Structures are given as C-alpha cells and as structure tokens.
Amino acid sequence: MSQTIRYIALTFAFIVAVFAYLNANLHKFYIFDPTDLQNLSLKAIEAYGNETRSVVDSIVRDLDKKFPNGYINTDEEWVFNNAGGAMGAMRIIHSSITEYVIIFGTAIGTEGHTGRHTADDYFHILHGTQLAHVPGSFEAEVYPQGSVHLLKRGQVKQYKMESTCFALEYARGWIPPMLAFGFADTFTSTLDFPTLWRTVLINGREILGNLLRGKF
The missing domain is CATH 1.20.5 (Single alpha-helices involved in coiled-coils or other helix-helix interfaces)
Known part of the structure; x- marks a missing residue:
C-alpha cells in the first residue's frame, strides 16, 4: 500500500x-500580440467605420497575410455562443492550446457574467459599446469603438452590450479550461446540442490542426 x-x-x-x-x-x-491586434482593429475601423462585416473581413485578411501557414481560419463559420447568461454569435479565427482569436458580438444586445478564466482576455471593440462592472464600484466601465477591455487572468466582471456590439476577442493563457464556461449553458439552459456539436467540431479541428503545425 x-x-x-x-x-x-x-x-x-x-x-x-x-x-x-x-x-x-x-x-x-504565443504568436499573436495584443498591440498588433489593436493596430489591425484601428486600421480596419478607420477604413470601414461602422461597416462591421468589412471591418471583420479586413482583419481576417491582414491576419492571414501575417500568418500564412494555416494558423488563421478564413472560413466564415458563425455559431451562437451562450455563456454566463449572455448570448451572442462568434466566428473562430484561431484556436490552439494557448491562444484563441474570435469575433464575438450581437446585433441586439446582451448581458452576463464574464467568467473567471485561466487566460488574459483582450476585447477589442469593433462596433458599438461594451459596459462592465465590478463589485464595489458605483460607476460603469465604458469601452467604446476602438478601445480594448482587458480582463486579466482570474478576474471576473459583469458585462453588458446595450445594443449592437461586436469585438475582436483575443485570449492568451490556458485555453481548454475556458471551454467549460462556453459549453455549460447548453446543459443548464439552452439544450442547443446541434450548436454545441458544431462549436466542438470547429474548435477541435483548429486546435488539432495547430498542434500538427507545432503550435501549442
């Protein structure tokens, strides 16, 4: 014994x-840099303003040029995402063990819990405004178009998108533990298993593909 x-x-x-x-x-x-992603976002916003589809397309094109070895998913694969009580849509641009880059947003607004994550999360606002709140504060944090909301590893906030809002979201750290937060609402609320299945397939394909490229 x-x-x-x-x-x-x-x-x-x-x-x-x-x-x-x-x-x-x-x-x-890590292969991505928050400052570079912010510069790409500002460049696209300056060029296309509130034409969000064009802003997103511009960012994806620039990322694909910078990382030409298959690290960028250029397919426009949108799926719903329910997490922390909030609902929106996301497009996965990159997913690996240590990083992900997605577009996340909604055309009608949403509100929820950020989750407490094992990665730093950079929320680059491409369209609209995001609000955030922490316990003990009597004022909202306001993140307008062109700004970055950084949720550091282990932090937690309430957040809200009052109306149309889309962002380039970049997380760096341990990504797999974050997936549980992204999947939990399926089992406790939505029961939308087709969306969960599609999300798992896309994420799994990208993570495995990047591992085969040597990207941890």
Whole structure:
C-alpha cells in the first residue's frame, strides 16, 4: 500500500512540476500580440467605420497575410455562443492550446457574467459599446469603438452590450479550461446540442490542426 501511495505521490509531483514549467513558459508559445491586434482593429475601423462585416473581413485578411501557414481560419463559420447568461454569435479565427482569436458580438444586445478564466482576455471593440462592472464600484466601465477591455487572468466582471456590439476577442493563457464556461449553458439552459456539436467540431479541428503545425 505504501508503495502505491509513493507512486501516486511521485506521479502527482511530476504532473505539478510539468505544469509549473509550462505555465512559466507559456509566453514562448504565443504568436499573436495584443498591440498588433489593436493596430489591425484601428486600421480596419478607420477604413470601414461602422461597416462591421468589412471591418471583420479586413482583419481576417491582414491576419492571414501575417500568418500564412494555416494558423488563421478564413472560413466564415458563425455559431451562437451562450455563456454566463449572455448570448451572442462568434466566428473562430484561431484556436490552439494557448491562444484563441474570435469575433464575438450581437446585433441586439446582451448581458452576463464574464467568467473567471485561466487566460488574459483582450476585447477589442469593433462596433458599438461594451459596459462592465465590478463589485464595489458605483460607476460603469465604458469601452467604446476602438478601445480594448482587458480582463486579466482570474478576474471576473459583469458585462453588458446595450445594443449592437461586436469585438475582436483575443485570449492568451490556458485555453481548454475556458471551454467549460462556453459549453455549460447548453446543459443548464439552452439544450442547443446541434450548436454545441458544431462549436466542438470547429474548435477541435483548429486546435488539432495547430498542434500538427507545432503550435501549442
């Protein structure tokens, strides 16, 4: 019995050590830069204003030029996303173990819980305005078109899009644990399993494809 406990302890210690090493070196796996994504967003907004489809298309084209080895999903695959009580639509541009880039938004407004995540999340507002609130504050945080709402790893907020609002969302850190938050409402509320299945297929395809390219 003591031998079994020793093996379990050693295995656990090994897993913890590997995780600690990978966590300390996550930055080595990133290929996207928040400042570059912000510059691409501002460039597209300056060129196309509130023509959101053109803004999105411009960003995707620029990213595909910068990362030409298949890292960018150029297919226009929109799916609904219900998470934290909020509902919107998303288009997955990149998904890997340590990063994702998506377009997320709604044409009619939504409100919900951001979730408490294992990654830093950069919300680049392409159209409209996002509001956010933290406990103890009596004023809303206001993020208009062209601004960036940074939700740091482990933070949590209430957020709201009062009307039409779309954003380029970039997360960097441990992405797989975030998926549970994105899927939970399917089982507790919407029961929209066809959308869940399609989301899993797209995400899985992109994550696996990027792993095969050597992108962790």
